[in-house]
Structures are given as C-alpha cells and as structure tokens.
Amino acid sequence: MAVQPIIEVHNITKRFKGLTAVKDVSFEVEKGKITGMIGPNGAGKSTTFNMICGYYPPTEGRIFYKGEDITSKPAYEYTKMGIARTFQIMKPLKNLTVMDNVIASAYFGTDPAKNPREAREKAMEILNFTGLYDKRNTLSKDMGTPDQKRLEMARALATNPELLFLDENMAGLNPTETEDAIRLIRRINESGVTVFLIEHIMKAVVSLCEKVIVLHHGEKIAVGTPDEVMNDPYVMEVYLGTKKEDGNA
Numbered sequence: 183m184a185v186q187p188i189i190e191v192h193n194i195t196k197r198f199k200g201l202t203a204v205k206d207v208s209f210e211v212e213k214g215k216i217t218g219m220i221g222p223n224g225a226g227k228s229t230t231f232n233m234i235c236g237y238y239p240p241t242e243g244r245i246f247y248k249g250e251d252i253t254s255k256p257a258y259e260y261t262k263m264g265i266a267r268t269f270q271i272m273k274p275l276k277n278l279t280v281m282d283n284v285i286a287s288a289y290f291g292t293d294p295a296k297n298p299r300e301a302r303e304k305a306m307e308i309l310n311f312t313g314l315y316d317k318r319n320t321l322s323k324d325m326g327t328p329d330q331k332r333l334e335m336a337r338a339l340a341t342n343p344e345l346l347f348l349d350e351n352m353a354g355l356n357p358t359e360t361e362d363a364i365r366l367i368r369r370i371n372e373s374g375v376t377v378f379l380i381e382h383i384m385k386a387v388v389s390l391c392e393k394v395i396v397l398h399h400g401e402k403i404a405v406g407t408p409d410e411v412m413n414d415p416y417v418m419e420v421y422l423g424t425k426k427e428d429g430n431a
C-alpha cells in the first residue's frame with residue numbers, strides 16, 4: 183500500500199500585486215525522506231516554503247499535512263503540529279546566548295518543556311547533537327555564518343519536529359562546513375525527521391535528496407531523483423543556463 187505523503191500541495195499559486203511568484207504548483211513530500219527544491223534565484227522556492235509553513239496563505243490552491251487541510255492555518259500553530267523551519271535570512275535572538283536561544287525554542291513544539299529544568303536538558307541534548315555545545319555561552323550575534331546556520335537548525339530541532347523545512351541552510355559555507363552540514367542533515371533525517379530543503383549547492387542536493395522538485399519562474403518544471411532532474415534537457419537549459427549539447431555544463 184502506498185504510504186500517505188506527509189505534505190500534499192495541490193495547485194498552489196501566489197500572486198503579489200502584479201507578480202505571480204508561484205504558479206499552479208503541485209507536489210508531494212514523502213514521510214521519512216529528504217526532498218529537495220531547486221531552481222534559479224527568484225524561481226519561487228522560498229515563496230512556496232512560506233505558503234506551506236503558514237507564513238502567508240496561497241492565493242489559490244490547497245495544502246495538506248498528514249491528510250489534514252492546513253491551507254489557512256497561521257504559522258504559530260505549526261510547531262505544535264510538528265512542523266519546524268529555518269529561514270533564508272537567519273533569525274536568532276541576537277542578544278541571547280546559543281544555549282538560551284535553544285532553551286527558548288524548547289518551550290514550543292510537539293512536546294514542549296514544562297519547566298526550566300526540562301528546557302535545559304532538551305537544549306543540552308540538541309546542542310550536543312548539532313555540535314554547538316562548546317559555543318553554548320556565546321552570544322548568537324557574535325557567531326559566524328556556519329554557526330548561526332547550525333543554531334537555526336538547533337532551534338528548529340528543539341521543538342521536536344516531524345517535518346523540518348530548511349531554506350538554503352548551506353549558503354555561504356565552505357566545502358568542509360558544507361560536508362558537516364550534509365552529515366548533520368542526514369543524522370537529523372535518520373533520527374526520524376522528514377526533511378524538505380531548498381538548496382543551491384548541487385552536491386548537497388545530490389547526496390541527500392531522494393526526490394527533487396525544480397521550479398523556474400514560479401512553475402514546477404521537473405520532479406524526480408537528482409539524477410533524473412539533472413539530466414532533464416529543460417532543467418539543464420533553464421536552470422543551469424546551458425543546453426546539454428553545449429558541453430559546458
């Protein structure tokens with residue numbers, strides 16, 4: 183029997199005044215897997231995430247989470263439902279330490295901490311898991327991009343999500359840091375969390391994702407395994423900016 187997808191998106195469209203950022207897009211995210219979304223700048227990836235995460239509703243279309251219609255649910259209900267996200271522009275509580283940032287998140291989610299002791303224990307566990315333990319007393323504003331990205335993940339994980347959305351979590355990382363991030367995402371997934379990620383770094387997409395959705399000018403132009411989409415002539419033309427026969431992809 184086919185497993186029910188954790189997310190089903192039916193024909194979503196987002197219009198901002200004159201601009202159609204996302205146009206009639208449909209896809210599914212399978213439970214337990216890592217799904218990726220790629221596409222050139224301005225393709226509508228973050229807008230798609232924002233709609234699924236309740237940041238704003240679609241202009242048209244429906245979104246289902248575990249079979250339930252969540253199209254118009256406000257964002258603050260999401261952590262309780264087991265959905266967590268990171269933002270493309272990182273949003274830590276700048277004047278708090280890394281530890282306190284994670285503690286603050288531990289009070290939300292599917293199994294929120296009931297007291298400071300529980301919140302602290304949860305935070306310690308997450309800081310260890312994400313490799314931030316040694317930085318626990320650093321103010322988040324004093325950290326560099328790689329650690330801030332890691333902290334975004336730690337804060338999301340502190341809410342015990344079933345489904346984690348990562349929007350360009352590897353942007354600005356060097357190759358070693360990228361490898362570390364890939365390993366961490368794989369471990370998060372192995373711990374039972376379904377992951378849906380937007381990523382420009384193809385190496386990460388290829389090594390992590392079982393399924394990739396490609397957007398271009400707000401439209402879904404391909405879906406399949408990384409191999410399938412990377413060899414799709416239309417994807418090569420519009421996404422990589424070259425045709426296969428050019429031989430310079």
Ligand SMILES: Nc1ncnc2c1ncn2[C@@H]1O[C@H](COP(=O)(O)OP(=O)(O)OP(=O)(O)O)[C@@H](O)[C@H]1O
Nearest residue numbers: 198201203221222223224225226227228229230270
């Ligand atoms: N709140 C908004 N109001 C008006 N236009 C918007 C808004 N958010 C996004 N857009 C526009 O919608 C289009 C899609 O943007 P989006 O941020 O979803 O792209 P993206 O695929 O995430 O790109 P990137 O890879 O650069 O992050 C762009 O043309 C963008 O300028």
Ligand SMILES: [Mg+2]
Nearest residue numbers: 227228229270
């Ligand atoms: Mg984006």
